[in-house]
Amino acid sequence: MECSSMRKHFLLMFCMFVFSATASSANERTENNGNLILKNIPIIPESIKSDLTQYQNVRSAPFRGFNNEGNEIFITTRFGNVSQLHKVRKKGGAREQITFFEEPIGSISRKPGGHLIAFTMDAGGSENNQIFVLDPKNGSSQMLSDGQSRNGGPLWEKNGSRIAYQSTRRNGQSNDVWMMDSKNIDSAEMILESPDGTWWGPSDWSKDGKKILIQNYISITNAKAYLLDIESKKKEMILGSDSTESYNAILSFDRSQKGVFFLTNEFGEFNQLAHKDLATNKISILTKDIPWDIGGFAISTDYKRVAFTVNEGGMGSLYLMDTESKKYRKVKSIPIGLIGGIEFSEDGTKLGLTINSYQTPSDSYVLNLKNNPLLYGSLNRWTVSEIGGLDVSEFVEPKLISYESFDGKMIPAFIYAKECTEPQPVIVSIHGGPESQSRPSFSQRIQLWSKRLGAAVITPNVRGSEGYGKSYLGLDNGFLREDSVKDIGALLDWIENEPCLDSERVAVIGGSYGGYMVLASATHYSDRLKAAVDIVGISNFVTFLENTEDYRRDLRRVEYGDERDPEMRAFLESISPNNNIEKINVPILVVQGENDPRVPVTESEQVVKSLEEKEKTVWYMNALNEGHGFRKKENRDIYEQTVILFFKKYL
Numbered sequence: 001m002e003c004s005s006m007r008k009h010f011l012l013m014f015c016m017f018v019f020s021a022t023a024s025s026a027n028e029r030t031e032n033n034g035n036l037i038l039k040n041i042p043i044i045p046e047s048i049k050s051d052l053t054q055y056q057n058v059r060s061a062p063f064r065g066f067n068n069e070g071n072e073i074f075i076t077t078r079f080g081n082v083s084q085l086h087k088v089r090k091k092g093g094a095r096e097q098i099t100f101f102e103e104p105i106g107s108i109s110r111k112p113g114g115h116l117i118a119f120t121m122d123a124g125g126s127e128n129n130q131i132f133v134l135d136p137k138n139g140s141s142q143m144l145s146d147g148q149s150r151n152g153g154p155l156w157e158k159n160g161s162r163i164a165y166q167s168t169r170r171n172g173q174s175n176d177v178w179m180m181d182s183k184n185i186d187s188a189e190m191i192l193e194s195p196d197g198t199w200w201g202p203s204d205w206s207k208d209g210k211k212i213l214i215q216n217y218i219s220i221t222n223a224k225a226y227l228l229d230i231e232s233k234k235k236e237m238i239l240g241s242d243s244t245e246s247y248n249a250i251l252s253f254d255r256s257q258k259g260v261f262f263l264t265n266e267f268g269e270f271n272q273l274a275h276k277d278l279a280t281n282k283i284s285i286l287t288k289d290i291p292w293d294i295g296g297f298a299i300s301t302d303y304k305r306v307a308f309t310v311n312e313g314g315m316g317s318l319y320l321m322d323t324e325s326k327k328y329r330k331v332k333s334i335p336i337g338l339i340g341g342i343e344f345s346e347d348g349t350k351l352g353l354t355i356n357s358y359q360t361p362s363d364s365y366v367l368n369l370k371n372n373p374l375l376y377g378s379l380n381r382w383t384v385s386e387i388g389g390l391d392v393s394e395f396v397e398p399k400l401i402s403y404e405s406f407d408g409k410m411i412p413a414f415i416y417a418k419e420c421t422e423p424q425p426v427i428v429s430i431h432g433g434p435e436s437q438s439r440p441s442f443s444q445r446i447q448l449w450s451k452r453l454g455a456a457v458i459t460p461n462v463r464g465s466e467g468y469g470k471s472y473l474g475l476d477n478g479f480l481r482e483d484s485v486k487d488i489g490a491l492l493d494w495i496e497n498e499p500c501l502d503s504e505r506v507a508v509i510g511g512s513y514g515g516y517m518v519l520a521s522a523t524h525y526s527d528r529l530k531a532a533v534d535i536v537g538i539s540n541f542v543t544f545l546e547n548t549e550d551y552r553r554d555l556r557r558v559e560y561g562d563e564r565d566p567e568m569r570a571f572l573e574s575i576s577p578n579n580n581i582e583k584i585n586v587p588i589l590v591v592q593g594e595n596d597p598r599v600p601v602t603e604s605e606q607v608v609k610s611l612e613e614k615e616k617t618v619w620y621m622n623a624l625n626e627g628h629g630f631r632k633k634e635n636r637d638i639y640e641q642t643v644i645l646f647f648k649k650y651l
Contacts, residue, residue, distance in 0.1 A: 032623075032634050039608075039620040044641045051452065052644065054388035055444045056637050061086075061095065061383035062354040063341045063364035065110050065117075067136075070345030073352055073382055074117070074136075075364050076105055081633050085119070087136060088364070091382045098136045104631050107152065111160040111182070112301075112346070118144070118154040118163060118182075125627020126595045127549075131165055133182065144185050145169075150551060155202045156182075157209050164191070164202035164212055173550030175199045177214060179230070192228055192235060197554055204252045213250045213260060216240075219558040220435045221470060225250035225262060227278070238278060239264070247271065247470070255303035255323060263294055269469030273297070273308055275326070286326050293467055296340060299323070300348040305373035307351055309339045311467050313400065314414065314439040318342070318353070322373040331367065333379045338441050351376075359392040361385045361442045388444075396450045398440035398459075403494040406486045409463060409475070413491070414440050416447075417456035420500035424456040425507070425530075425651050428491065430521075431459070432512030434476060434484070434559065437467040445640065453647055456501055462487035462517070478561045478568070481541075482575055485520045492528050503528070507651045509643070511535035511591075511629060512599060519577035519584075519607065526585040531650040533643060535591040536599045536628055539607035540576040542569060549597040581610040587617040587650045591639060593626030619646060 028039045064074040064085065076083045077095060082104040086095040099105060099119075106120035106129055117136060120129040131151050134141040145151040149169040156163055160182070167178045170190060177192035177200050192214060194200045199217040203225070206212070214226040214235065224240030225248055239248035239262055246266035253260055258278055263271045264285075271293040273286045287294055287308075295316075296309035306321040306328075316339035321328035337357030344351055351367040363385050368377035398414040405411050417424060427449055431438045438459035449455045461467065462484040464476030476484040488508070496503040506529055510518045515537015522532045538544045545556060545563045561568040573579055588611060592604035601622065611618040621642060623635045630636045 031638055035623060035625045036635055036638060037620075037622045037624065038638075038642075039622075041619045041621065041642055042645065044638070044645055048641050048644055048648075052448065052637075052641055054390050055448045056633075056640060057386065057388040058361060058390070058444045059385045059387075060356075060361040060442075061364055061385045062362040063343070063352045063382075064108050065343055066345040066350070066352055068110070068113065068115050068346060070347050070350055073364055073366065074108065074110075075383060077383075077385070078633065082631060085117075085134070085136075088382055091366070091380050092384070093382075095383070098139055099134065099141075100139070107154070109154050109156055111156050112158055114160050116160075116182075118156065120152055120154065122627075124595045124625045125593050125629070125631060127597045127627055131163075142185075144180065144182070144188075146188075151178075153201045155205065155212075157205050158207050159209065162209070164205070166199070166201035168551050173197060175201065175551055177202055177212075177228070191230060191233055197551070199551075199555065203250045206253055206257055208257075213253065215250050217555075219555060220466065221245060221247055221265075221474060222558070223247050223249055225260075238276065251297045252299045253303075261297070261299065261306065263297070265470045269471060270294075273321075284326070286321070287328070296342045298342045298344055298351070300344045301346055302348055305344070305348065305369070307342050307344070309342065311437075311439075313412070314437065314461075314467065316340075318367075320369075320374055320376065327374060329374045331376060331379075333367075333376075338439055356441050358398055358440050358442055359395050361387065361444075390444070390447070394451070395447050396457075400440075403491060405463075405490040407483075409487075411460055411462060411487050411490065412468065413458055413460040414438060415456060415458045416450055417500065418450065418454075423500060423502035424454055425502050425505035426495055427453075427455045427457045427647070427651075428488065428506065428508045428521075429457060429459045430462070430488070430508065430510035430514040430517045431465070432510065432514040433466070434464045434513040435466045435473060436513075437461055437465045439467075448640070448644070449647070452644065453651065455647075455651070458491065458495075460487065460491055477559060479571055481560070482520070485517065485524060488517065488521045489525055492525060505530055505651055507531040507533070507647060509533035509535070511537065513538065515599070516541075516577070519588075520575070522584045522586050522588060523577050523580045524583070526583065529586045531587050531589075531647060533589045533591070533646065534604070534607070536593060536596055537590075537603065537607075538599055539578040539603045541572040542576070543578075543606065544599060544603055545572075547600045547602055552598065578607050578610050581607075581614050581616070584611065584614075584616060587619075587646070589619040589642065589646045590621070591630075592620075592622045593628060593630065594622055594624045595627045598628045617650075 061075045061077040085099040108119040110117050117134045122129045131145040132141045151167045154165045164179045174194040174197050176194050179191045180188040203213040203215045212228045214228050216224040222245045226235040228235045249263040251261040273294045275284045293311045298307045310317045318331040319328045341354040354362050356362040364383045366380050396416040402410045402412050446457045495501045508518045508521045515534040518532050518534045542563045563569045590604050608620045
């Protein structure tokens with residue numbers, strides 16, 4: 001009798017185990033050769049896969065530099081799974097692939113007066129970048145860094161003999177400045193030791209190779225610059241102060257080598273282009289009459305001409321400056337859109353740039369220049385990227401709006417909405433950073449949501465966003481963190497008063513800090529939301545700060561607050577979405593990269609676990625070969641398909 005009873009008990013326990021294991025496996029599967037783990041996510045219907053094909057085969061071709069002669073350009077584009085370096089020999093010419101790695105190419109820097117190219121590349125999205133030198137003539141490459149530390153910003157000496165770069169080689173966390181002979185990797189030596197663990201990196205070499213301009217980046221509102229003597233290893237602060245906080249981004253030496261160009265917000269709300277005479281310490285603000293942030297900067301090899309870009313409320317414009325007279329002129333031939341990647345050809349006769357608009361992905365352009373630094377000729381489009389056969393005439397045009405928040409602040413935003421026939425569901429897309437800025441760029445994702453879901457898309461620039469002055473930038477720091485969340489609540493109020501928008505069908509989506517904003521919005525406004533998508537988001541600022549990579553922890557403490565301070569720690573714990581799971585009553589899709597060095601995978605794992613324990617609806621996607629966002633097409637495709645399925649089900 002006892003034996004029979006024990007056998008029945010064993011069988012019952014075995015059956016329960018089998019059922020539990022089966023149920024668990026039924027809720028979890030893998031894709032892409034086991035690299036993509038999907039939990040609680042239904043099988044993607046073939047109808048969604050085929051419907052998204054066009055949108056998932058859009059390419060871009062941003063400008064990455066000229067060849068030595070200035071008659072060819074380098075671009076990055078994707079014909080396989082990740083973006084690689086290509087060469088284009090003429091306007092409208094074929095794209096010739098010259099790198100064939102399994103990981104995307106990072107930054108590039110061509111050797112002055114030569115054809116060799118230094119570039120960075122990591123593995124699996126780890127951001128553990130290594131520096132390589134590529135010979136584009138035969139495709140051969142060699143790793144210059146140690147293969148273990150994090151490296152970046154390779155900067156060639158003017159004669160091409162040495163490379164300065166930033167590296168954590170010393171201890172794995174401090175961002176020091178190193179230098180090596182480009183022909184001898186064993187010559188690498190540290191020339192500046194980071195005294196405080198903040199970010200230090202090279203910006204420009206002097207013409208004689210004896211000095212380097214060094215950038216010390218502390219935060220978005222605090223940056224200093226130094227002049228480093230290479231022989232003595234002595235550094236001198238030339239921009240910024242130990243007693244006051246201001247943003248000073250060092251750019252380059254001037255023609256005399258006795259002055260420098262830089263960006264600063266010390267004398268106004270916005271980042272202005274300025275010049276400092278190193279002999280007299282005189283500072284001249286060069287763009288006083290431009291009430292917007294100066295962004296990109298390039299200087300010609302002969303130091304006679306400067307090109308710079310301006311962020312005019314989200315739109316981009318391009319200017320040329322005569323470095324002797326300091327006069328400048330706006331380039332009128334630039335199409336409306338965003339401008340980036342500006343660089344002069346070595347002979348100074350051309351300016352390469354990337355232009356992006358809501359109807360065109362990033363493509364490469366070349367502006368022909370005249371002898372007078374302020375004069376220019378034709379603007380030629382060198383690449384026309386594939387857009388999957390999509391009819392861009394049907395794309396929804398972004399419109400700039402603003403709405404009033406809880407304290408009377410006006411919050412800028414862009415809205416993508418079709419003409420009103422009936423109230424449209426709304427997707428609120430929140431940028432990361434937190435100090436990034438939503439701008440009206442090309443987005444097949446937004447256009448997909450508009451076309452296939454009939455949704456209006458709003459991209460708010462909540463307080464703390466850049467582009468609107470340093471006062472606005474600092475409105476969400478430390479104990480003010482949830483004021484930016486209240487800006488989302490104010491946006492929901494605005495939506496309620498718009499007859500063409502359906503306030504009963506609103507979703508939020510965002511990545512990184514935007515992921516935190518999504519989770520925080522779900523915490524505070526679940527009763528006003530239908531769905532939420534958290535991409536590599538912060539679920540608890542304390543655990544995030546404790547687990548983010550060492551080399552960036554102090555940088556984030558400046559923005560979010562120092563978790564080592566008891567009062568700040570208590571505040572950060574109190575606003576943590578993971579500590580307020582019971583308030584979340586909206587379906588959530590969580591997306592993560594296993595190798596993310598910025599927002600560790602543990603941030604997603606803990607919020608998914610907490611949601612499951614409270615029996616909340618949560619879908620989870622984790623890519624084992626990605627980091628802070630998906631860079632591989634095969635993973636992005638499934639992610640985009642999943643988002644559509646999620647919105648179709650819950651929005």
